[in-house]
Amino acid sequence: MTERDIAELVAAYKDAVKRIRAELLSLDLTDMSRANTESALREVARILTSLNEESAAWVTQYVPESAKAGVAQAIVGLGVAETVKDAEKIAKFNRINSNMVAAAVADTQADLLAVTQNIDRRTKAVVRRVTAESIRANLTAGINGRRTISRDILTGMRRELESAIDTGIVDADGRRWKPEVYVDMVTRTKTAEASREAAVNEAIGRGAYYGVISTHGATDACSKYEGMIVKLTPDAPGDYRYIGELPRREIFHPNCRHSVTPLREPARLEK
Ligand SMILES: [Zn+2]
Incomplete structure (x- = not known):
């Protein structure tokens, strides 16, 4: 599209x-x-x-x-x-x-x-x-x-x-x-x-339970989530925020263009 x-x-x-x-x-x-x-x-x-x-x-x-x-x-x-x-x-x-x-x-x-x-x-x-x-x-x-x-x-x-x-x-x-x-x-x-x-x-x-939020230089409330590693399911281990619980007024709001790229091992991206 x-x-x-x-x-x-x-x-x-x-x-x-x-x-x-x-x-x-x-x-x-x-x-x-x-x-x-x-x-x-x-x-x-x-x-x-x-x-x-x-x-x-x-x-x-x-x-x-x-x-x-x-x-x-x-x-x-x-x-x-x-x-x-x-x-x-x-x-x-x-x-x-x-x-x-x-x-x-x-x-x-x-x-x-x-x-x-x-x-x-x-x-x-x-x-x-x-x-x-x-x-x-x-x-x-x-x-x-x-x-x-x-x-x-x-x-x-x-x-x-x-x-x-x-x-x-x-x-x-x-x-x-x-x-x-x-x-x-x-x-x-x-x-x-x-x-x-x-x-x-x-x-x-x-079997990949993590993701990283895309980055395009947003200037609205989304900006503080760019590059953030999130859990794709609340049960995944690790101290990451669950994607489903991020405040919709800030990220994934109407017209939001941010996407998520899945990750198998978040620790590898953090390094
Ligand atoms: Zn956005």
Whole structure:
């Protein structure tokens, strides 16, 4: 998986949001009918369905691919193969990795599906509200001697429609994300996680219970973990921290690029 693969998926979300916005703003606010509204919402649903299909295909390809890359890295790290290319030839998922990959695919799908479901829900709610407003405004337009909906009401309705797709998504920690930024983060984070976990599972399967955290000159909280030797399983002997207990706010956080290279004998690296 490359930067371009992520960029392509992110672009698909951006494009879908743009098309939905155009669809909503093409509604004739001065004379909305239930029929027009429903046809616009059907178009929105079509855009979202095709986006869901595209992202499902993406996840099905790149999450396993990233995990496979993790397995290959572990194989090289343990000296079983000399190059990543050679390692890729023998890399396959052991049972624990097969299960992990299936779960990671499902989990990533669910995260991405939440984005389109959120857009779908918001769009429907706002469009129906604005339609009701328009119909009501037309019914009462005669009251103040005007025959059309006032400019103020139209501006308000337009603003409401725009807000439908600008709200983004709120994650489990209460942070608000724009859809495309969230998709970028989710795909980076989940593929990195799949790769890391696959490397750990492969290492343990090959009897290696330690690892060293990668170094790329991070400037965030991760920096103090670069080059740290960790245990891949809490039961491994030695005075090393267990990888599963490192604080996620500091290392292996969203968008974190750090990986783990397995080690058989940590003492040898320490020297
Ligand atoms: Zn990091």
